[in-house]
Amino acid sequence: MISPRLRALISSVSIVCSTAFAAEQWGKPGGELRIHERAVHLESLPMGPFAKLPDGGLVTVDESVNALVSRDDGRTWHTNRIFAEPDKFEIRPERAILGTREGMVIVAFANNAERGKFRWDVKTHDTRGKPHLPTYVVRSVDGGKTWERPQKMHDDWTGAIRDMIQTREGTIVFTSMMLRHKPGRHTVVTYASRDDGRTWQQSNVIDLGGIGHHGGATEATIVQLADGSLLMLMRSNWGKLWRCVSKDDGLTWHPMGPGTIDASAAPAILERLQSGRIFLAWNRYYYEGTKDFPPYGGDDHATGTPTSVQRRELSIAFSEDEGRTWGEPIVVARAPKSNGVWLNRQVAYPYVFERRPGEIWLTSWPGGLRVKLSEEVFTGPLGRPHVIAFGDTSTARRGNLAIYPKQIREIMRERGRSIHVSNAAEPMQNTASARKVLQDRVLRRQPRVVILQFGINDAAIDVWKDPPAKGSRVPIGKYEENLRHFIAKIRAIGARPILMTPNPLAWTDNLKKFYGKPPYKLEDPNGINEFLNIYAVVCRKIAADEDVPLVDVYRAFKSRTDKLLLDGMHPNQAGHRLIAELLAPVLLEAVD
Template sequence: MKRFLLLLSASAFAADAPTLHPKASALTFAHQGPFVSTADGGVLCVDAKTALRSADEGRTWTNTPLFAEPAKFTVSSERALLRTREGVVISAWMNLAERSQPKGWRWGEKDVSWKEFILPTYTCRSTDDGKTWETPLKLSDPWCGCIHSLIQMKSGRIVLVGQEIIPQWRHATVMWASDDLGKTWQRGDMLDYGVGTHDHAGSLEGTVIERKDGSLYLLLRTESGFLWEATSRDGLKWDGLKQTAIQSVTCCPQMSRLADGRIALLWNAPPRHDPKSGSSRVELSLAFSDDETASWSKPVIVAANYVPGGRVSYPYLYERKPGELWITTMQGGLRMKVNTADLGAGEIPVFVPPPKALPKPGGIIMFGDSTTAPRGAVKVYATRVETALQNIGSSLSVHNAGIPSNTTVQARKRLQEDVLRHKPRVVVMQFGINDSAVDVWKKPPATEPRVSLSAFIDNYRAMITETQKQGAKVIVMTTNPLRWTSKLRELYGKPPYNADAEDGFESLNLTRYNEALRKLAAELKVPLVDVHAAYPAFAAKHKTTIDAMLTDGMHPGDLGHQLVAELLVSAIRDAVR
């Protein structure tokens, strides 16, 4: 038996670059906005620990530290930056160094307090265009999921859009204002549209602009399918929270006042090829208002990423010089510039999803359950493996034959139709989570696993043997770990499961099923990719947790699928030698 825990270099798994508007071009650097212009005409931005300055349009950069005590502070990727008319630079961000939450996340659970979720909001000032910085100032402790809008009013008042977790277990927008260039802050209204109880629910991720009449206009992300709006005269007291006519998926917008007087709006509208989507972030739209937000122009798609799991979202807009827009995103790695005068010359074609292709003979088939199957915006390991193999010159195709909720009983029944009839060269099998589950949520509660351990191994043995008879190579994989979430505890948090143990959702049965698979792989001398065993070290390497690598306690997120792909490519290359 061979266990594969070696990882390939990251270059083999390079992300697919976004498609740009025909008149746009890529920026020459990787730094993310927001950006501001300095007194000498340079560009300034910040990252996790440093301030970065460029005097040559981003071709080269110098950096200086943000903090005298860097161990105490880490700036979040979601951040805001402002250079006031007086020349004071203010940054606003969440401090990742103080992030704290209950083990296992447990958002919304009855025996957990919302006050246990900590991700503080900070601001920090510089009076010399980012060369040196004052000690950061904490505004609040509660969990803040995003900050990306900070403006100066004509009166001189600074207005910051923040957000916080609230007792109703969602996010609400919190407004802040400063009348002394960020030295001190007043807390304003909290805006809650009253819907949702999960960790991405609420009226949140707001962006604010001052209109010519001196009023402030705020746009907020919601789950309604539309952006919501509110208005204010002073930045502290807000009125008129209501739905706009601007269709939007669940992601943040950003507004900016341009040199020509118009207001620009960047956001993720539902993609043109999937107009009913409420979550797809594959297209980034740009629109303009020349009547102070009363109406908006027809959106222009400035960037898109149509690969599985592709995103161009959490945008930052910076007008480097009149009419020249620099657009960067936190998600999707967009780094582009475009002139507003060129936006009408051409467009990104409407995406036409390709027809579902049958697997090519002699390729690789990923055979599994919902941890294998395509999953929304997550870039699953089948897609990542195909990209990585192409990047190293392989012509092997990859087909995803994962079906949610499958056990080995169902997999064995569909092996011939979904896998073997396509004459694959390599078959990767990953099952076990559904087999080992005891459905205690049923009435009456189940007391045994969906598939017994002996039947699980018999089914695996039969599938391996049948696949090998056809001449294909087999690679088996242990499952990813499981962790409790509030939803999983609600369904499974009762005996025989141990709801108090961190691994209590898997220790009852899944651990035994994975160990039995390891023994079977050794007996049959088939390669084993030990995904479960690789998780702790991979999480530590990426300075995260196993919980954070799972989207819902059960299914891998992007980082989890990255791990599986890196392990699999090594195993596949060895199998086909």
């Protein structure tokens, strides 16, 4: 959904960026763009999206009336006509394609041949009349050789069609858009088919309000989560990708509000990888390393609020926890520069395709990006110091909470150091269970630094059990032995360990319910830390004996648990920020 007016504005923007990361010679040439040094340019590849055929071939469509089929991994392409009446159809660049598990090929597209005039009235903040740009679906049952008659889904103006998936239950779902009026704005809608694309059901219309010829909710991408629900991320003008969830295979959607991902007014694309990770490609709100971008809109004509139209850098990120949190964004392509000024290029509207496990093809409409990425390479350190956080419930991911492994990346970046942080913690992990997975989760990944924080799950006495436990889950002697073992093994691979004491706990009604029995002292405000304190003392002793840097979280939290804990046990946002700030100088010294 790129109007001539918006294209002209983006083309006119010339930004001089002073950061080292934005140097003219960043990356390497990739067509008309600069691409990441570890990306591979694919010269002969057409624009995606792509779908796999049952025989291993590939299929896509062009920006006209043809299906393109390749039998040699995308090096050459054979053309098949899609429409019996080609003068009545023209496939727009924003489209979606799917190869189903049953062998069907389905294409969803907006028909440019029926496109009406889109004329914006600055007085009414709406279009003059109701322009048409219909959504269609067309299906092939023989691998793209022949095609059935197209089915029209709706006549409303379709700003863009961006994504199509098949759920584990077999339902096919694709995203589309509808223009709404009084005031003029865009909305998102999906269509779902439970019979291999023969018939379709429309979802509820996702209308987030807004105003303007580029206002409202637009250009959605979807992925199925582990629990069976569908996650949708929509382009918005509010600086974030907007989230929606469906629990009935795309028939009804429930807006959840803005996510944590900053984004310009440009669409993202999601993909579930064979590894289980979720891949995201999008244009961030700001250029890498900056905090400014000329605003667009805010006049109730283009948009109701000023927004960024940053489309000169394309970033990727990976999620390992079903989209709750994302790894550090990595710029994989950007427009070239001359004498510090951006040239007239964009790299936006990405399409992603996992050709084979771990091999990601990323293409774009504006900019002509055509690259191959290795999942293993781009989920690794990429030459940056690799830091692994290995711990228990305080270190493990917790929903959208910005835990210290995430915050330390940001602090280090502010201090001029880029690091790669992996989180190898688990909520119920203690030193005994962690010892069993040390090799697989930590050592084999060859980190430079390993942060160790254990104690809460080791010291706990499960008095809530029947019969009640009489001792800690991991005895203090075994706890000490395990920590010393971790230190020795980490040093044996040439890495540096950092020890952190556990954070203290605080009584809450829920903790009293489970732990308000002897030997814990319920009447003592600090009674829940009766045994945890001993583990913190041992942790300090080990740090001194082994000459390991120590971050004493226990002492830093001790008099402020009411302000630093989420639920009496886990650090809240402020608590994780404090841990990250205490850790930063120690980590800076360790990675140098």
